[in-house]
Amino acid sequence: MKLKLTYILSCFLFLACNDKNSVSFEPLLITTDSCENCTLVRIEIPQAVQKTKLGKTINAALExxxxxxxxxxxESNAENLAEAKEAFLFDYEELAGKFPEESTPWEATVEGTITFENNRIITIKLESYIYTGGAHGYGTNRFLNFDKLSGKELYQEDLFNNLIEFKGYAETVFRKQENIPITGSINKTGFMFETERFYLPDNIGYTENGLLLFYEPYEIASFADGPIILTIPYTKANSFLKYPSKP
Incomplete structure (x- = not known):
């Protein structure tokens, strides 16, 4: 009887731990009213349902x-998405009041999707487009990685066993992909790495196809070149990762 009770208690604790580290989502939509020649704000992201540490971390990071x-x-002091939307609208109205001849409506769209999830890692991509006047808007992707067990957001230094070794390997792959000679300046074919040396982007995320390195427009090339993307299959990246993934 004692052995059976111990087994039941162990199962209960195992399920409790699993539940603590699991996460499910519901869609969150924040948008302005649709009208002609109006500033548009549309935010559509997954929102964690559970009020666990992981759920709170994900929601706070996205927000x-x-x-x-x-x-x-x-100087905006918006503390949540609704206030951020109203601040964006207010900033447009204030600028349009000062310069009515340049009052082309602004636009802000943000869409969040889960690009990867296993028993340890979850990655969410924020795809955004912001237009606040001028010749063109600015679109980019932002990848946020989370440790499901600790409930913490993971930053670049948290992803790798040895960041310097991975950077060296990534440079080799980058040079091959972009047809840059293996020796000589990384900018030899027209890139704009500062100090003429290769560096990793701030934006790195897990995807189903491999570890994705995302250089934003202007980061290492001209705006016309768009984002520069390097995807390293897990068969090659896993030896560098603290959180390896099955290919």
Whole structure:
């Protein structure tokens, strides 16, 4: 009887731990009313349902990224997505009042999708487009990685066993992909790495096809070149990763 009770308790604790680290999502949509010649804000992201550490971390990280994207005025003190949307609309109205001849409506769209999930890692991509006047808007992707067991957001230094070794390997792959000679300046074919040396982008995320390195427009090339993307299959990346993934 004692052995049976111990087994039941162990199963209960195992399920409790699994439940603690699991996460499910529901869609969150924040948008402005549709009208002609109006500033548009549309935010569509997954929102974690559970109020666990992991759920709270994911929701807070997504919210923080989007608030920063919508922050045209550095003095804005928006604390949530609804306030960020209203601040974006207010900033447009204020600028249009000062310069009515240049009052082309602004636009901000953000869409979040889960690009990868296993028993340890979950990655969410924020695809955004922001237009606040001028010749063109600015679109980019942002990848956020989370440790499902610890409930923490993972930054670049948290992903690799040896960041320097991975950077060296990534440079070799990058040079091959972009037809850059293996020796000589990384900018030899027209890239714009500062200090003439290869570096990793801030934006790295897990995808089903492999580890994705995303250089934003302007980061290492001209805006016309668009984003520069390097995808390293897990068969090659796993030896460098603290969180290896099955190919």
């Amino acid at each position: 923080g990224e989007i608030i920063a994207l919508l922050n045209f005025d550095e």
